[in-house]
Amino acid sequence: MKSAKSTFVLLGALAAMATVINNMYSPAMPALADFFGSTETMVQSGLMSGMLGLALGQLIFGPLSDKVGRRRPLLVSMSLFMVSTLCVLPVSDIRLFIALRFIQGYTAAGGIVISRSIATDLYRDRELLTAFAVINIVNGVAPIVTPLLSGSVVSWAGWHGVFVTMLVIGAILAVGCFMLKESLPTERRNNRSFFGTFSLFGSVLRNRNFLGMLLHQAAALALLFGNIASSAFIAKHYGMAPGTQGLALAINGIFIGIGAALAPKFGNAMRGVRVSCAGMLVLSAVVAVVLCFDWGFVAYEAAVCLMLASMGITLTSSTTLALESTRGQAGTASALFGAAGFLVGGLVAPLVSIGDMLFSTSAVFVVGAVLASLFTLISKPS
Numbered sequence: 001m002k003s004a005k006s007t008f009v010l011l012g013a014l015a016a017m018a019t020v021i022n023n024m025y026s027p028a029m030p031a032l033a034d035f036f037g038s039t040e041t042m043v044q045s046g047l048m049s050g051m052l053g054l055a056l057g058q059l060i061f062g063p064l065s066d067k068v069g070r071r072r073p074l075l076v077s078m079s080l081f082m083v084s085t086l087c088v089l090p091v092s093d094i095r096l097f098i099a100l101r102f103i104q105g106y107t108a109a110g111g112i113v114i115s116r117s118i119a120t121d122l123y124r125d126r127e128l129l130t131a132f133a134v135i136n137i138v139n140g141v142a143p144i145v146t147p148l149l150s151g152s153v154v155s156w157a158g159w160h161g162v163f164v165t166m167l168v169i170g171a172i173l174a175v176g177c178f179m180l181k182e183s184l185p186t187e188r189r190n191n192r193s194f195f196g197t198f199s200l201f202g203s204v205l206r207n208r209n210f211l212g213m214l215l216h217q218a219a220a221l222a223l224l225f226g227n228i229a230s231s232a233f234i235a236k237h238y239g240m241a242p243g244t245q246g247l248a249l250a251i252n253g254i255f256i257g258i259g260a261a262l263a264p265k266f267g268n269a270m271r272g273v274r275v276s277c278a279g280m281l282v283l284s285a286v287v288a289v290v291l292c293f294d295w296g297f298v299a300y301e302a303a304v305c306l307m308l309a310s311m312g313i314t315l316t317s318s319t320t321l322a323l324e325s326t327r328g329q330a331g332t333a334s335a336l337f338g339a340a341g342f343l344v345g346g347l348v349a350p351l352v353s354i355g356d357m358l359f360s361t362s363a364v365f366v367v368g369a370v371l372a373s374l375f376t377l378i379s380k381p382s
Contacts, residue, residue: 048346070184263315287307
């Protein structure tokens with residue numbers, strides 16, 4: 001790459017591939033249900049399979065890049081992402097579509113895991129802080145841009161247009177990855193066997209402080225993924241256009257960012273976790289009341305924004321506590337955090353479509369908030 005800044009931006013874009021997979025898919029779900037003549041639950045399964053792919057892929061591509069270097073697995077992952085996306089376009093069977101969505105997520109996960117590894121390989125101290133700052137800026141912008149883009153594309157090009165847009169994004173990123181040099185020299189690579197590398201996961205999971213924060217954040221993310229999975233259908237229920245639903249997701253992303261930025265203001269990470277738990281408990285109940293009494297989209301969106309801001313606080317606070325407790329194995333801990341989040345997303349997606357979506361979504365929000373609060377009792381950070 002010609003400059004450090006362009007490298008930072010590329011790594012940030014790769015880390016944001018989860019947003020491309022999830023947030024661009026959500027506004028297209030009603031159009032997909034109409035095209036395949038399928039149920040909402042089956043279309044939700046397409047979101048679920050993509051998230052499961054993102055979860056599993058992180059656990060595989062991370063150790064693989066430690067063994068053989070970063071560049072080759074990264075190029076393979078982006079190439080396969082483009083192939084799987086291209087294969088989606090002519091599909092007319094919903095089951096094959098769901099399978100391809102899993103492959104999409106699995107291959108996109110390589111970019112997420114390896115991008116952060118490359119930053120750690122290349123930079124130290126202030127440069128590393130700058131790299132992650134830019135990566136986080138890109139990650140903050142992506143949830144705002146992608147649903148707006150997807151909502152607009154659905155309006156004039158249908159769901160096929162959304163996947164063509166994903167293909168173009170993948171191609172641009174693949175070109176950038178090709179220009180990257182290998183960041184992990186042979187002498188610094190993991191000399192364990194490939195399967196031996198996975199033993200590190202067990203030692204991290206035996207850390208009680210880490211496990212408590214892992215489960216806490218996973219439960220909290222049920223609020224985020226429940227919103228992503230249900231928002232298109234709730235917007236449709238209230239008679240909103242796809243573009244409006246995309247705008248709503250973008251506004252939600254802003255509030256999550258506000259919450260994440262507020263976390264340091266609470267003085268210490270554990271206080272931030274406690275504040276977020278209180279906020280999620282109260283506001284998930286408010287959202288449930290709004291949905292169950294069918295008070296309208298504006299009231300729903302206002303309550304969801306505040307609920308997700310509370311969740312955003314813990315995205316920073318709980319991650320800080322978890323990684324502080326596993327400082328010697330922070331890479332493995334980060335991979336587990338990412339995988340657990342997407343696993344929850346994959347499990348939550350079909351739950352919001354069970355029965356009346358307004359009631360099932362309310363239940364997902366409230367149960368997620370309750371579990372997030374209970375799981376903090378496992379962890380006892382110093």
